[in-house]
Amino acid sequence: MKTKKFLLPEREIPTHWYNVVADMQNKPQRMINPGTKEPLKPEDLFPLFAEELSRQEFNETDRWIEIPEEVRDKYKIYRPSPLVRAYSLEKALDTPAHIYFKNESVSPVGSHKLNSALPQVYYNKIDGTTNLTTETGAGQWGTALAFAGKAFGLEIAVYMVKISYEQKPYRRSLMQTWGAQVIASPSMSTKSGRKVLTERPTYQGSLGTAISEAIELAMQTPNCKYALGSVLNHVSLHQTIIGLEAEKQMEMAGEYPDIVIGCFGGGSNFSGISFPFLRHVIKGDKKTRFIAAEPASCPKLTRGTFKYDFGDEAGFTPLIPMYTLGHNFSPANIHAGGLRYHGAGSIVSQLKKDNFIEAIDIPQLETFEAGVLFAQTEGIIPAPESTHAIASAIREAKMAKEEGIQKVILFNLSGHGLVDMSAYDQYLAGDLKNYEISTLEIEKYLQD
Amino acid sequence: MKTKKFLLPEREIPTHWYNVVADMQNKPQRMINPGTKEPLKPEDLFPLFAEELSRQEFNETDRWIEIPEEVRDKYKIYRPSPLVRAYSLEKALDTPAHIYFKNESVSPVGSHKLNSALPQVYYNKIDGTTNLTTETGAGQWGTALAFAGKAFGLEIAVYMVKISYEQKPYRRSLMQTWGAQVIASPSMSTKSGRKVLTERPTYQGSLGTAISEAIELAMQTPNCKYALGSVLNHVSLHQTIIGLEAEKQMEMAGEYPDIVIGCFGGGSNFSGISFPFLRHVIKGDKKTRFIAAEPASCPKLTRGTFKYDFGDEAGFTPLIPMYTLGHNFSPANIHAGGLRYHGAGSIVSQLKKDNFIEAIDIPQLETFEAGVLFAQTEGIIPAPESTHAIASAIREAKMAKEEGIQKVILFNLSGHGLVDMSAYDQYLAGDLKNYEISTLEIEKYLQD
Numbered sequence: 003m004k005t006k007k008f009l010l011p012e013r014e015i016p017t018h019w020y021n022v023v024a025d026m027q028n029k030p031q032r033m034i035n036p037g038t039k040e041p042l043k044p045e046d047l048f049p050l051f052a053e054e055l056s057r058q059e060f061n062e063t064d065r066w067i068e069i070p071e072e073v074r075d076k077y078k079i080y081r082p083s084p085l086v087r088a089y090s091l092e093k094a095l096d097t098p099a100h101i102y103f104k105n106e107s108v109s110p111v112g113s114h115k116l117n118s119a120l121p122q123v124y125y126n127k128i129d130g131t132t133n134l135t136t137e138t139g140a141g142q143w144g145t146a147l148a149f150a151g152k153a154f155g156l157e158i159a160v161y162m163v164k165i166s167y168e169q170k171p172y173r174r175s176l177m178q179t180w181g182a183q184v185i186a187s188p189s190m191s192t193k194s195g196r197k198v199l200t201e202r203p204t205y206q207g208s209l210g211t212a213i214s215e216a217i218e219l220a221m222q223t224p225n226c227k228y229a230l231g232s233v234l235n236h237v238s239l240h241q242t243i244i245g246l247e248a249e250k251q252m253e254m255a256g257e258y259p260d261i262v263i264g265c266f267g268g269g270s271n272f273s274g275i276s277f278p279f280l281r282h283v284i285k286g287d288k289k290t291r292f293i294a295a296e297p298a299s300c301p302k303l304t305r306g307t308f309k310y311d312f313g314d315e316a317g318f319t320p321l322i323p324m325y326t327l328g329h330n331f332s333p334a335n336i337h338a339g340g341l342r343y344h345g346a347g348s349i350v351s352q353l354k355k356d357n358f359i360e361a362i363d364i365p366q367l368e369t370f371e372a373g374v375l376f377a378q379t380e381g382i383i384p385a386p387e388s389t390h391a392i393a394s395a396i397r398e399a400k401m402a403k404e405e406g407i408q409k410v411i412l413f414n415l416s417g418h419g420l421v422d423m424s425a426y427d428q429y430l431a432g433d434l435k436n437y438e439i440s441t442l443e444i445e446k447y448l449q450d
Numbered sequence: 451m452k453t454k455k456f457l458l459p460e461r462e463i464p465t466h467w468y469n470v471v472a473d474m475q476n477k478p479q480r481m482i483n484p485g486t487k488e489p490l491k492p493e494d495l496f497p498l499f500a501e502e503l504s505r506q507e508f509n510e511t512d513r514w515i516e517i518p519e520e521v522r523d524k525y526k527i528y529r530p531s532p533l534v535r536a537y538s539l540e541k542a543l544d545t546p547a548h549i550y551f552k553n554e555s556v557s558p559v560g561s562h563k564l565n566s567a568l569p570q571v572y573y574n575k576i577d578g579t580t581n582l583t584t585e586t587g588a589g590q591w592g593t594a595l596a597f598a599g600k601a602f603g604l605e606i607a608v609y610m611v612k613i614s615y616e617q618k619p620y621r622r623s624l625m626q627t628w629g630a631q632v633i634a635s636p637s638m639s640t641k642s643g644r645k646v647l648t649e650r651p652t653y654q655g656s657l658g659t660a661i662s663e664a665i666e667l668a669m670q671t672p673n674c675k676y677a678l679g680s681v682l683n684h685v686s687l688h689q690t691i692i693g694l695e696a697e698k699q700m701e702m703a704g705e706y707p708d709i710v711i712g713c714f715g716g717g718s719n720f721s722g723i724s725f726p727f728l729r730h731v732i733k734g735d736k737k738t739r740f741i742a743a744e745p746a747s748c749p750k751l752t753r754g755t756f757k758y759d760f761g762d763e764a765g766f767t768p769l770i771p772m773y774t775l776g777h778n779f780s781p782a783n784i785h786a787g788g789l790r791y792h793g794a795g796s797i798v799s800q801l802k803k804d805n806f807i808e809a810i811d812i813p814q815l816e817t818f819e820a821g822v823l824f825a826q827t828e829g830i831i832p833a834p835e836s837t838h839a840i841a842s843a844i845r846e847a848k849m850a851k852e853e854g855i856q857k858v859i860l861f862n863l864s865g866h867g868l869v870d871m872s873a874y875d876q877y878l879a880g881d882l883k884n885y886e887i888s889t890l891e892i893e894k895y896l897q898d
Contacts, residue, residue: 007460007526009457009459009460011457012455078454079454079829110829110830112868149829152826153829171871171872171875172620172868172869172871172872174875175871175872175875175878176831176868178874178875178878179822179825179826179831179871180825181826374627377628378600378627378628378629381528381558381601383627420560420868420869421620421869421871423620423627423869424619424623426623426627427626430626
């Protein structure tokens with residue numbers, strides 16, 4: 003049996019993130035101010051985001067952006083993450099394909115989200131910001147920001163969608179243990195929260211309301227800004243550390259991926275594993291395929307429309323050019339909470355439009371079947387989100403078997419599922435189901 | 451800032467476990483058959499344990515025991531585990547001490563237990579055993595055996611104490627996801643379970659009953675044996691891989707520990723981190739101190755008596771020479787479920803008797819305070835068991851500060867607490883308390 007893990011030494015942690023926009027011929031369209039209809043500039047974001055993050059958001063020229071030394075030091079807590087050859091999974095599938103996965107579940111918060119939470123807190127710190135607000139649905143982003151806040155000494159307030167606050171107490175405890183304030187949203191702490199609660203006292207909350215509350219608190223508190231864990235360009239930028247490490251590790255393995263796969267919510271982990279490999283395709287040196295694996299119940303890339311839309315349900319954000327199901331889209335309550343988002347970030351959307359990437363949508367039951375097979379062969383319980391990437395890799399490996407081709411497949415294991423075991427419980431008990439969504443229903447949301 | 455992690459390459463995974471008994475001048479006394487009063491021989495254990503495990507249990511001569519290649523291959527899933535210099539914790543404590551921890555939480559089951567589960571399943575497999583039974587309290591051992599069973603293709607049945615089965619559903623789901631059968635104990639599947647349930651239909655179970663059920667099922671099922679996750683000598687032997695790796699990693703760090711610390715339940719993780727360093731003390735080359743950190747509510751080493759006692763509450767096991775609180779001892783319901791055991795393994799007990807090791811007992815609140823500080827500085831949520839080792843390390847680091855001495859402290863982080871967040875929840879809400887136990891009460895149990 004050959005070595006399965008490919009480990010980089012710490013000194014090989016990348017010194018720069020990769021900014022794919024610099025290499026794109028068709029740049030992503032700019033965000034638009036919904037009031038003035040003018041394209042946004044970095045300064046427009048300064049009241050809400052750290053200045054350097056705002057500049058990164060619009061950077062179209064610098065291919066490589068240096069990772070601050072302070073951030074690299076914190077990355078060393080868990081990076082470089084391992085690349086693993088999934089021999090046991092290959093054997094179980096009896097496939098000629100070689101399957102590799104990048105294991106981002108080794109971070110102390112259990113997912114890739116920390117890769118962006120650390121620089122976001124750092125850049126806010128050097129701006130003199132002392133407090134940050136954010137929202138969290140399933141809880142992974144909130145957990146990461148809580149950890150990063152503690153690491154750099156900033157105070158973090160997380161508005162957690164009330165139903166998750168109650169159904170996912172372990173995630174809430176994690177944030178609290180790292181010292182963050184966690185508020186069930188809607189709450190009485192903001193005007194927007196109070197308004198919702200006055201009208202609907204028993205409302206269980208939504209990401210839209212939580213975003214409004216987090217932004218309102220940030221705007222009204224001195225030295226306080228706001229942070230977002232996906233969708234935006236600067237988030238994707240930070241996540242490219244995943245693919246940059248994976249590139250070196252694939253070289254250690256002596257192979258190069260024919261297919262790169264990530265699960266898809268707003269795009270941060272998919273971008274992270276894909277963009278560094280994509281640059282060789284843009285240059286014309288490689289023909290790698292990139293697959294974004296989204297839930298069948300929230301199929302923005304496979305069945306949505308490319309247009310300008312709001313990033314949140316309430317319509318407080320700028321207009322973003324994106325593949326979207328409509329900002330009022332209400333996805334089924336699947337366990338992959340991190341993938342229940344109506345739109346795709348603007349870089350990924352442009353790349354999809356230009357056919358650099360593919361997308362597939364996968365029903366919930368197939369993803370859990372894949373997750374259990376992965377747990378039983380490779381030993382790691384994957385997050386419900388990550389099972390979408392696994393299911394896609396399994397489909398490709400089966401196809402490779404049918405075709406008798408020895409493909410090299412690389413996917414990103416974005417996180418572990420140790421605090422999501424109730425989802426596995428329900429799956430094993432036969433209590434989970436697939437959610438169909440009709441084209442008519444999608445059209446209805448898009449017209450709203 | 452200096453590098454914090456010391457990582458060994460895979461080829462440095464030890465090829466042999468270290469058998470400290472070979473180096474001990476006063477060998478541990480032998481286990482005794484309670485019926486015949488005769489000392490046990492390896493063959494006496496063959497009906498219950500794999501033959502090689504039974505031989506390891508009594509091996510007093512071989513200092514190094516080879517790790518089978520198949521086991522080393524599975525170790526590669528998560529080993530070598532990192533050694534980390536806890537700079538942030540040192541800084542928070544403002545101590546001149548250098549604090550290192552060995553991070554066993556990186557195993558897919560989240561604790562060191564897999565280090566023995568893998569060889570136990572492997573040796574059973576080569577004996578032709580197809581099924582294994584075990585019991586689990588808090589669930590960490592059951593999880594590890596479930597994983598190891600899946601890794602080598604054996605069927606695993608875990609009797610889980612009923613109250614844990616209900617209170618720790620995530621642990622149960624983990625075992626089930628890895629394909630194990632999990633039965634709440636007492637159950638109707640065994641004679642001993644039925645007897646208990648007939649007499650006390652609402653009984654919430656105990657480790658004693660679960661052991662009886664697991665042993666009964668093993669004895670009555672063809673090709674089925676039994677496995678235990680702590681206390682026994684062969685378990686400690688397998689865990690020495692922790693200390694052997696740590697020894698090489700301390701060398702990479704250019705330091706040598708003055709103090710080695712492990713939390714203490716039956717002894718497996720404490721033995722694992724300690725024995726390899728202890729051999730240099732036995733040889734007279736070093737003066738390292740070894741501290742076993744046990745809960746104040748279950749203080750077998752600090753306040754128990756050295757005598758022959760049963761390993762289980764029901765009295766089905768051989769008589770074991772151990773520090774014990776009496777096999778009927780009923781510890782308070784602390785969150786560190788893995789440390790709620792009445793006795794210490796016979797090797798550790800002999801070493802304690804001969805003053806090679808020290809023990810301290812720590813109240814529950816101090817352990818959680820230490821756990822939260824560790825989470826906020828080093829980023830990893832420790833298991834409630836492991837917080838005892840952290841609390842002990844913090845005591846020593848504070849003492850080093852008072853004395854102005856630059857001591858080197860090494861402790862074992864036996865596992866993470868991600869599936870124990872309800873315990874942190876209760877601590878942060880101020881709902882946890884300390885449990886006092888009077889000397890009178892201890893004497894009462896010892897006389898039973």
